[in-house]
Amino acid sequence: MTSTTSNIQFGDAVSSVQANNINGDVHIGRHENTLDRLPCAEDAPFNSYARQHEHGCLSDTRVDLLQEIHSWADGQDERCIFWLSGLAGTGKSTVARTVAHSYYTNQRLAASFFFSRGGGDVSHAGMFVTSIAVQLADNVPASRCHIRDAIAERSGIARQSFRDQWHHLILYPLSKLREATSYILVVDALDECDKRQQYPNHRAAASRVRLCVLLTSRPEVPIRHGFGQMADSKHKDVVLHRLSPLVVDHDIGIFLEHWLRIIAKDCYYEDCWPGAETIKQLVQSVCGLFIWAATAFRFIQEGGQFAKNRLRIVLKDSAVTDNSSEDSTSSEDSGTYNQREILPEKQLDSIYLTVLKRPVRQYTKYERKKWYTLMKEILGAIVLLYSPLSATSLSRLLLRSIEEVYRTLHELHSILDVPQHSTYHIRLHHPSFRDFLLNKDRCRDTNLWVDERQAHTALADKCIQLLSSLLKQDICGIGNFGARAAKMERKQLEHCILPEMHDIQLRDNDKHYLHWLEALSWMGKVSKGIFAISSLESIALDGDCPDLYAFIHDMKRFALYSRLPIELAPLQVYSSALVFTPMNSIVKKHFADQLTQWIKNNEWSAYLQTLEGHDNSIFSLVFSRDSTRLASVSNYKKAKIWDVRSGKCLQTFRVYNDLVAFSHDLTRLASVLQDNTIMIWDTSSGACLHTLGGHGNVSSIAFSHDSMQLASASRDGTIEIWDASSCVCLHRSEIYNNDFIVKAFSHDLMHLALVSNSTSVIKVWDASSGTCLQTLNSDCKYVFSIAFSQNFAWLASALRSNTVKIWDISSGACLHTLNGPNADAISVAFSHNSMRLASASASDDRVIKIWDTSNGACLQTYKGHSRAIKSVAFSYNSMQIASASRDKTIKIWDTSGSACLWKHEDHKDNVSSMTFLQDPMQHILDTTHCRCVRFDFVDSRTKRYASHPLVTLHSLTWTARGLSNNTIEIQDKKSNACLKTLKGHRDSIQELVLSHDSTRLASTSKDNTVKIWDISSGTCLQTLEHDDSDISEVFLFNNSTLLVSTLVDSTTSIWDTKSGTRLQILKTCSLFFLPRILDLLYPEGTLTQKTTHCSINIAADHTWITRHDEEWLWLPAEHRPGHFVI
The missing domain is CATH 2.130.10.10 (YVTN repeat-like/Quinoprotein amine dehydrogenase)
Structure with a gap:
């Protein structure tokens, strides 16, 4: 493959995956190996211990497909991504393992990551980049020093956005390699990555080295959509279940002959067993699914000396399925489609039913009923748990003896990997079994079908009993309230947090809430816990349970407010978190016996949480329309997008200067370059969508509130309105002179407010007609900030004279003069319903005030920043307000209440x-x-x-x-x-x-x-x-x-x-x-x-x-x- 510079666009292909950041800084000791400090999914590589028994393709199978992949990776094909898609069981993972092993042997494998639903760390993308970085350092030794440098320079790299991790840990080290070569990254089963959201696009140049990405997945809609957004010149696609049936049947025939020959040898059968005709019947039953062939082989092999009888059962059951399928599809117009898409699934269901029913054939009615109950309980736990468990852990969770677990699973080894050692994890051979067992339409025997909801409830009850016996304060026996989570081995705790919190009944679990938070912190999953609490809060609100809602709401406030110390040092949940929680907090009262008596506020204040991560003063904030995300921009070229619900930084961007604007749906970012070119970027992918030129000395840019349009203003008096999607210029006018600068646009961009550099005049202009609608005399020569109300009825101005004025735009009258801050008011913002106005002080006063716009009364006062506040913004639902400060933090405040944050305070300065x-x-x-x-x-x-x-x-x-x-x-x-x-x-x-x-x-x-x-x-x-x-x-x-x-x-x-x-x-x-x-x-x-x-x-x-x-x-x-x- 060519060694010239090319764009690496792996993120385009996986736009459906959520990149969960790992919580916890990377602490680097003086003599320790920095790579050891990166969180890594141990089961991710193709050759991990857990995958040692998984086979690659047999000789003389998949020949054409493997040749096509090698030609793509080794030749001159400029398409960086090879997407291999196919239905469940068509052999995607086997091909991926074969390719990974081949390039690993030739020392050209960069890394591999095999996703697995229910596989713990490999079921999500939280450790995706860091795991690849660790493998890259081992597989490509020349990159090791560059990866170590990246970790040393950024101790918190493991908590940074996916984009930053990808750039610093993967692209940058590859770009530093001297040899002109190409490496391959194998990513298998992308569809099994949990909680899929839009994946960042990592578009960056890697000089001299090309990274080829082999990606496999089922053809799910979000993934197909992600590829649909990419140019065809960037990816190559192959659909496994669309390959020639003759080629697939040939390969499956070789597969069956190989493994059945092994059974014949072990059982001392004749060499010709089972015969060409039997192989042909089996191939016809397979319907192109290798997983059917593999399951059938394991089922037959388990029969031992009765293998021939097992083979007859398989042939008989598959023949019944063939006949029923033909009857059900005979009247369909799309017979070919049904035969290719529906029949394989029915055949797979048939082999699973054959395996599951086999143990009970000789049982009495009583024994059969008992076995079904035990089997559904154990299999339900295996397919539903977030991470695989060992037989020992499973027996503890289900309160069953380990002998009961082993006896139940004894004849199910053809669908389950059950290690002989009781401490090794039990795993599914293939994820399609989970889909089958939980689908009532596929698992037609009600004795076998697992009701997912009921099974979750039963698991929750079992987990509660286990939690009650295991969870306690200081679960690790550290004895040091300052012990850091990042320095603790987390595996010993994973058995304590088995279910999702959605499933836990709080009436039984509330006494373990602090213990649960402590355990989550040790494992770096506090953000996940906050998400779970938020979900429970919504359920309780809809369920008309005021007491339960109040408790869960207080739990969320407690976790949000104390997230930083709990994530840093888990035992602070009993120390700092409880000490600084208001005395009337439900959580604090509930755990009063664990609290040292400190004097603190009785009620929760308006302060919700602090967002930290910027390394300089923050000057701009934008809430998303759904009020769940917040964008911030700081000095020195950095912008971030935050999840307001959990306080997690989702993405970090580099910008060129302070002229930056986010659309209100946070999908686009506009920035101005030094040459006054305006660039519009896709925030999810990082791709440059459009480039706008023609301005001279751009002074202001803004998106309309519906994110459909973009306005730009320059110091030469030019205003341009652009369509934000097509970037067609909708309107251009010259409406002011150099003595004025644009301070604000209305929400629809049809009006703008100008401020004179030399006078106290504020002018309101109609952008389309170029007409001055109103002239306002502010009586102050410097106006810090201007905001339009949503309905364009009012305008608010923040003045150097320590006042905020609210104007009626139509009449030009000053409705209210708000003498709130004892310092310059630097920022003002209207709520979306225009009923409230927020103002923030510029200097050491550091006060945020909320005003009633109808009468000018001060409704609330917030204080908490350590330095001057630069910007305030209301959430779209007006329930929260964000403030950004020179102290490099963002604080989120609850505007729904009226609690005063600071009591007995009479000072107006430091x-x-x-x-x-x-x-x-x-x-x-x-x-x-x-x-x-x-x-x-x-x-x-x-x-x-x-x-x-x-x-x-x-x-x-x-x-x-x-x-x-x-x-x-x-x-x-x-x-x-x-x-x-x-x-x-x-x-x-x-x-x-x-x-x-x-x-x-x-x-x-x-x-x-x-x-x-x-x-x-x-x-x-x-x-x-x-x-x-x-x-x-x-x-x-x-x-x-x-x-x-x-x-x-x-x-x-x-x-x-x-x-x-x-x-x-x-x-x-x-x-x-x-x-x-x-x-x-x-x-x-x-x-x-x-x-x-x-x-x-x-x-x-x-x-x-x-x-x-x-x-x-x-x-x-x-x-x-x-x-x-x-």
Whole structure:
């Protein structure tokens, strides 16, 4: 095959598969093999241990087909994908194994992935890319170092989108190979991949190396549709059940002759047994299905010395099926179609019925009834469970003896792989048996047919009993609340989570909810659990069960809010998750006996969850029309699509600059290149759909709310409206001059709002006619944001003057002036029904407010971001709002309630320092914007005082203020007269701390010194040098005889203020909860005695409270401390 650069478009072929991301970062140790840290499906390769008994094609069979595949892979065919489709049982997997083995032998197999429904990790695409990467490193050694580099550079690669994994772990390493060669990737049984959704398209150039993909599947509609979206020049298709019947019958004849000859030899039959005529009868019964031939062979072989009798049974039963099929199809016009499509399925059903009925032929009526009950229970579990189980595990689950399991399956080895070792997994020989057993129309004997719904219910009951006996707190016996899930072997837990949660009755399982979440976290399946809870919530809502709905809804809130710590460290479900859950939470009340009594909010706040993953400030948000997904764009060329229900990042895109727009169905993304070309991309495949040119200096782009049109505006005053599907320009006009810029388009793109760069004017234009409809005077020279209401009746503007205005577009009147934020309002957004307006502040206020558009009343206030908010967006159903911030996070808020997130809060700016007054029930806080507040704990009254941002007060009769000239000024509070000026620091003052008796003042400076001053005389009593380390915090103790300072490197020093001597250096994380220091302050012996117990500290990054040097309690972002007082 050619070695020139070509596009690898594997994602096009598998657009029907869901790429489930693996939860958990890849932690890389200093000496460990980074490849060992990639999650890998062990049963995926063609030569895995579980597949060792699966055979390839016999010699002289599939000759033409295999030659065609080899010619495609080895020749000059530019089609990168070979799609081999066929009905169940036509031999697709056998061909795939044969091809994989051939290229593996020739060292040209990149990797193989054999999907299997009910096969655990190989039943979904969650480990698809990472498994291929691990195999690629082994099969193509030259790629190993490049794959390791990709893992080292991106520790969280296993949790990233399928697109990013494919690019960094597969395409990039292949593109770095020097040899000009081609490799083949074999993907079998794509139709058996669970929960299929649209698969990303991985269109990328791989220089010098070509990756050929052999893909097999049944011809299911979603997969056919995926190929239908691709150009014929990109894929080659072969349909197995459309091959010449003569060729197929010839191959099956060779197959039967080979295996029946083995039976004849084992049973000492004559060499000519069973004879050409019998082989011919069997071939006629096969109807092109190799799985029929294989099942019949195994059934005959199991007969041992009675193999001849088994053969007669097969011939007799197949003859009956032939006759019934001919009768049923004789009146059909499409007889050929029925013979090719319907008869094979009937023949397959017949052989399965023959195998299943064989054990009961000699049983009494009582014995037969008992056997049928046991058989349906065991087979039902085997075909329905998410992952295969061993005989031992199956017996535990079903509460049956292992002897009962083996006796029931003893004569079913022709349809089941039953290992002799009781700890090895029992597997189906072929997935068609599952389809047969669960279909009442195919499995015509009601004694054998498994009712899927009833079987699931029975399994759920069994699982509940098993869970009750197995699940408990700290199931692994770790004993460390900070133990990471990513470092834990998960296989030992898989037997605990057998059913889907849909099947579990919560009235019996609610006591194990936390245990269940812990187990899910160890296995990296928290997102899957949240999906299951959401499904249960919908069922409970439709079922008119208010109590059950309330409990499940609270379960979802609990899991969403605490998803980050639970995924990180599973035992945090009993620590951080419960501690920071509101006191009135149903989950918290239910598990009150497991909760340490912490004081927290009584009710759930409006805050739902935080989405993290961007590495820079986020400036744009778009909800999908179904309100389940959210698109975000950050600075420095990155966009993401999130699943709002689970908090999972579905896709990540690279964009060229900040001019990016998502369609509201999130199927397309428009971005502007440096040359002002507009590119429209398919978000599912990554393919460039259209390129739009002609603009000069594009300033704004937007999709209409129905996603049917795209508008673009340039600084030369040109507006163009495009059809988003065909990208035909529908309208073009020049309607404004360079003094104006476009701030917003209406939802139908027919109107736009312009803002002048030099005046306070806002103009509303009709895009089609070029007419100015309205001129609004905002009284502010800078307008941050503009939003149109859905009905185009109103316009909202966010102004630098700390106000938001709502305008009537038709009259030009200002309906409401909202003086909400105490900082610039940078973003506004209307709800879809136009009844509410959201506004977000730009600076350190970090407040989101929800307004009633009819009367201007503030309905709700949200706060939780640590930095300025850049964008807000309502969900289409108006039930949620998303906020994006410079803190690199997105927060999702519930707008349906009216709970206030922050209580007893009177500050409008950051708190920069604080101290206690001598009255223990009062303290003073200093904020960053010249306000000082005295707070009374008893009656919650506050008093405000003007101050410099660096001031910390202790007495209300005077003020200490750090000035810009590196001096400290003591002022009389009443007269503002300067009492003293303290000089000595060589750089700016950072913090001032007063002693409790008001006689000493400690000051820290950027010159890395702490000075201790006598307030009455203004004398510098002591200068404490801190080398080259920045000082974080200082405190005075013991009547100012001791000073404790912490540095940014987490070093804590204790000083004698009289002598200036450093008494001790401690390696700790913070002064918060520092018993070790308190021991030194109040010692039984000397100050320098060594303490024997470990402290409780806060980690340097303020994310954990540590206990005995172990991470103990994870702190949510909104509860992480900024300053401390001891």
